[in-house]
Amino acid sequence: MFKHIIEENLDIRLLELRHAEQLYDLVSRNEEHLAEWLPWVKGNKIENTKGFIEAALQKFVNNDGIDCGIFYHDRIVGVIALHRLDWLNKKTSVGYWLDGSLQGKGIMTKACEAMINYSFHDLQLNRIEIRAGVNNLKSRAIPERLGFEKEGIVRQAEWVNDRYIHHVVYGLLKEDWGQ
Numbered sequence: 001m002f003k004h005i006i007e008e009n010l011d012i013r014l015l016e017l018r019h020a021e022q023l024y025d026l027v028s029r030n031e032e033h034l035a036e037w038l039p040w041v042k043g044n045k046i047e048n049t050k051g052f053i054e055a056a057l058q059k060f061v062n063n064d065g066i067d068c069g070i071f072y073h074d075r076i077v078g079v080i081a082l083h084r085l086d087w088l089n090k091k092t093s094v095g096y097w098l099d100g101s102l103q104g105k106g107i108m109t110k111a112c113e114a115m116i117n118y119s120f121h122d123l124q125l126n127r128i129e130i131r132a133g134v135n136n137l138k139s140r141a142i143p144e145r146l147g148f149e150k151e152g153i154v155r156q157a158e159w160v161n162d163r164y165i166h167h168v169v170y171g172l173l174k175e176d177w178g179q
């Protein structure tokens with residue numbers, strides 16, 4: 001089993017079908033918190049969660065991405081993913097979400113740091129992108145905290161919660177990563 005320990009009581013694990021129920025419960029409890037920024041949350045059903053994990057595992061088999069659960073004190077509290085592995089250009093992008101009640105502890109920043117190290121050192125990638133809604137300040141704070149460069153704005157990039165949102169694009173190059 002793939003498991004990366006970040007610190008005591010915090011690790012990330014490859015999502016497997018046996019996590020579906022826990023993950024579905026987490027999304028259900030956080031529907032309001034997540035729906036503001038994530039388009040797939042509203043009306044989520046257990047079948048969707050199972051389908052998501054199956055598709056994620058297929059992506060992993062195809063060498064095209066990796067979706068991990070974030071585990072805090074051994075229970076799932078969020079997801080972090082490398083959305084697409086572009087081997088030709090040696091780049092990927094990171095996406096994430098966290099249980100609203102566990103915000104403010106640095107859990108996602110630490111999980112991101114682990115995924116960045118994995119991307120640069122294990123996968124030998126050269127560039128990592130993070131996109132966040134212009135007004136999603138908590139999400140934007142993560143790449144900013146980790147030293148990503150703000151590279152630009154993509155206008156009306158996504159339809160979420162009945163409106164188009166602009167994305168800020170952040171990029172990090174291997175040569176800029178000190179670790």
Ligand SMILES: CC(C)(COP(=O)(O)OP(=O)(O)OC[C@H]1O[C@@H](n2cnc3c(N)ncnc32)[C@H](O)[C@@H]1OP(=O)(O)O)[C@@H](O)C(=O)NCCC(=O)NCCS
Nearest residue numbers: 034037096097098103104105106107108109131132138139
């Ligand atoms: C985006 C999201 C994951 C950010 O969560 P978060 O808890 O703010 O991020 P972190 O877990 O990295 O925690 C950072 C906070 O912990 C604090 N912190 C405490 N210890 C820390 C540590 N060791 N390292 C870093 N930050 C630490 C930081 O100061 C910061 O607090 P602040 O927000 O009061 O400034 C969360 O808000 C979320 O899931 N939102 C909904 C979904 C979403 O928008 N996803 C992204 C789509 S682009």
